[in-house]
Amino acid sequence: MLNDIPPSSGSVCVVIPMYNAAATIEKTLASLSQQTRQPDHVIVIDDGSSDDGPQRVRDYAASYPLTLLQQTNQGPACARNKGIFAAQETFIAFLDADDQWHPQKLQKQLALYDQLTRQGHSVGMIDCYQLSVFSDGKRQLEERRKCGNHFADFMRENVINGTSGVLVVREVVTALGGFDQTLRFAEDRLLWTRIAEHWEIHTVPEILHRRGVDSGNITAQPQKYYPYKIKFIELYLERYGATMTRQQRVHFVLANHVEFLNAFSRSGEHAQVIKVFRYMLGHSWQTLIFSRGKPTLRYLYAQIKTLRKAS
Numbered sequence: 001m002l003n004d005i006p007p008s009s010g011s012v013c014v015v016i017p018m019y020n021a022a023a024t025i026e027k028t029l030a031s032l033s034q035q036t037r038q039p040d041h042v043i044v045i046d047d048g049s050s051d052d053g054p055q056r057v058r059d060y061a062a063s064y065p066l067t068l069l070q071q072t073n074q075g076p077a078c079a080r081n082k083g084i085f086a087a088q089e090t091f092i093a094f095l096d097a098d099d100q101w102h103p104q105k106l107q108k109q110l111a112l113y114d115q116l117t118r119q120g121h122s123v124g125m126i127d128c129y130q131l132s133v134f135s136d137g138k139r140q141l142e143e144r145r146k147c148g149n150h151f152a153d154f155m156r157e158n159v160i161n162g163t164s165g166v167l168v169v170r171e172v173v174t175a176l177g178g179f180d181q182t183l184r185f186a187e188d189r190l191l192w193t194r195i196a197e198h199w200e201i202h203t204v205p206e207i208l209h210r211r212g213v214d215s216g217n218i219t220a221q222p223q224k225y226y227p228y229k230i231k232f233i234e235l236y237l238e239r240y241g242a243t244m245t246r247q248q249r250v251h252f253v254l255a256n257h258v259e260f261l262n263a264f265s266r267s268g269e270h271a272q273v274i275k276v277f278r279y280m281l282g283h284s285w286q287t288l289i290f291s292r293g294k295p296t297l298r299y300l301y302a303q304i305k306t307l308r309k310a311s
Contacts, residue, residue: 010090010113011040012106013170015083017076018046021097022053024212026060031100033063037107039093041065043083048073053097077179077187084170084178092170098212099164105208109167112204121148124172124199125192128208130162135214146201154193155240155248157255160201163188165209172199180235185228186256190236222263223272229260250284258295270302277302 014032018025025044032039042064046054048071057068069082084092091113093106109126116123130142142161146153153159160166176194179187195201233256241249257280264272277299280287288296 010110012037012091012093012110012167013041013043013083013087013089014039014093014095015080015087016042016044016095016097017079017083018044018049018053018057018097019073019076019079020049020051020053022049022051022056024098025053025056028095028097028100029057029060029062029066031103032095034103035101035106036104037110039064039106040089041067041087043067043069043086044097045079045082046070047075047079074181075184077183078181081178081181084173087170090170091167092173093167094163095209096164096211098214099162100210100212101164102206102208102210105165106167108204108206108208112202113167116200116202121200121202122198123169123202124195125160125166125168125201126204127160127162127165127167127201128204129206130165130209130211131207132162132211132213135212141207143205143207144203145205146203148200148202149196150201151193151196154189154196155244155252158186158189158192160188160192161203162209162211164211166192168195169199183228183232183235185225186232190232190239193236193240222260222267223269226260226264226272226276229256232256250286253283254280254287254290258291261295261298265298265302270305273298273302274306 016028032042042062044057046068054068054070057066060066069086071079071082080094095101105128109128113123113126127146132140132142144159144161146159150159172195176191179191183190233253237249244252257276261273261276264276277287277295280295
């Protein structure tokens with residue numbers, strides 16, 4: 001059992017990017033104070049906040065060494081990298097400024113890492129199950145379990161349950177240069193794939209962190225982040241397209257665009273739904289039947305709404 005394994009002797013730095021998170025940052029830091037295995041260092045990177053979040057971090061009475069770094073707004077990839085390369089600990093654990101951990105999160109992940117490495121596994125990253133709690137009360141469980149080599153799985157989807165559940169060996173992520181700072185969306189999937197090329201990925205099969213989702217979530221602002229998704233698709237195919245079959249490439253492009261087609265549809269941006277669907281259809285006829293035809297239905301609905309508005 002994981003609870004019976006002594007905690008790892010490796011040190012842990014928790015990296016927290018923060019942007020206008022004054023309402024949640026203290027709860028996030030408190031969840032670290034409650035860890036049965038305390039972090040050795042916590043770095044909060046203020047990404048150009050305009051609220052009093054940075055002052056709340058300065059005033060927080062932490063039970064662990066707490067460092068606040070600040071930068072102009074450059075996005076979460078740049079903020080996380082700033083923390084990664086400032087850290088000196090064995091492991092990096094990521095945590096968003098509006099999420100909280102279960103008290104045994106670090107203890108159980110480190111125990112699994114020790115167990116696997118003693119068995120000869122080359123482990124680069126460990127995650128856990130994630131519970132997302134939306135502002136309207138809806139809950140969503142992410143419970144994809146990993147247990148070894150998962151490089152091929154990332155061609156299909158991001159199989160990590162959530163960035164705030166990730167514990168990674170620092171030397172692994174620094175060797176890869178950290179997150180791609182040109183991206184402000186899906187930069188995590190690109191890095192996780194690169195890790196999975198060379199190292200094993202495993203999961204503690206328990207809900208060990210809670211993710212808060214509100215109207216400020218990036219998929220609630222599709223117009224702002226869609227260009228980064230397009231760039232992600234280009235970068236990913238440039239790096240891995242040759243390793244995919246033709247059908248895998250088609251699925252990859254359509255699945256990534258559908259994510260934003262759905263977001264545009266939910267926000268009533270019908271012109272954008274039409275634009276994304278036509279791009280997808282130009283890429284492959286399979287758009288018509290993709291995801292059981294739901295994108296096609298959204299497209300037809302957007303066309304009807306657009307025509308009614310015009311008349």
